[in-house]
Amino acid sequence: MNSELRIAVLGVGRMGADHVQRITRTISGARVAVVNDYVTERAREIADTVPGARVVEDPIDAIADPEVDAVVLATPGPTHEKQLLACLEHGKPVMCEKPLTTSVETSLEVVRAEAATGKKLIQVGFMRRFDREYEQLKALLDSGDLGRALVVHCAHRNPEVPPHFDSAMIVRDSLVHEVDVARFLLDEEITKIQIIAPSANPAAPEGLRDPQIAIFTTESGRHVDAEVFVTTGIAYEVRTEVVAERGSAMIGLDVGLVRTSAPGVRGGTITPGFVERFGQAYDVEIQRWVDAVHAGAETGNYVDGPGAWDGYAAAAVCEAGVLSLESGEPVAVDMVARADISGA
């Protein structure tokens, strides 16, 4: 492998363009060699900002390109399956933005296809695992100081979402992060989910069931609840509180400096969106992935963080979540056992 990893970035919308800048300005040991987007003009615009980068018009050609060592997939979810399978076929390590794919069946297919290569080639972009506060919370839980975690409370609020966002997307695109956080913090699978949709926010688009309250039950019977509210009109707020045997811990107050700003008013500021709130996490995520890809030639493991299995598990929980949103009833999560997939 080249001493500087040559990366193809596929899909240079919001996330992809941000990753191109990050790899170019912040990340060491890698450069963007190829840019691809469904809209070629857009790819050109972005490639022009990166010395030495060129546009390859077809995404599969971009993956197969002999001058590409690894791939960042920041295309929309429905395109991931085909592009991930192409990465596996060409033996290219890939950092795939969530979701792994948009159905449980195709996610499982991808998990199996990766296992068949005998390598770990797919990392999934659950970036919260790289956020400083989530890392601190996880370290605290793993230290045993609080005893066993019993309950997790999450809140996930967005000021707004794009007009095409529907009620199921709140589960698959937003709640999916809480699903991964719960699995990460508690180190076990989620076996049951119920989603309750109370009275909708009058400011939400017609028909959008927002907010939603999700309740997860884990394998050992622990409880997680998550409020997801994506049309608050205020700011991006992500909070997690763990209640354990000997105390509790909370992250995500995210107020920065607390100051007085007017007579009788004291407060801080909140980040407007995920790019600002999780900027540090995206930087660490991509740097650690680049380092893992460099080391992978020796170990066959090109991943440092959540992999294809985590993408599949999240898809399975969200699938059950969407069914529960429709019925209002708890729904069991239907997943194969990890042990049944050798190498996963």
Ligand SMILES: NC(=O)c1ccc[n+]([C@@H]2O[C@H](COP(=O)([O-])OP(=O)(O)OC[C@H]3O[C@@H](n4cnc5c(N)ncnc54)[C@H](O)[C@@H]3O)[C@@H](O)[C@H]2O)c1
């Ligand atoms: N981890 C996170 O916090 C986070 C946040 C936002 C989005 N995402 C994920 O990132 C991915 C991209 O989301 P986004 O918000 O940047 O979307 P976006 O719509 O802003 O950008 C997607 C880009 O992909 C291009 N594209 C579409 N089909 C393509 C194809 N077949 N091949 C190549 N390019 C194609 C589009 O032209 C567009 O430029 C999604 O999977 C999304 O779920 C993750």
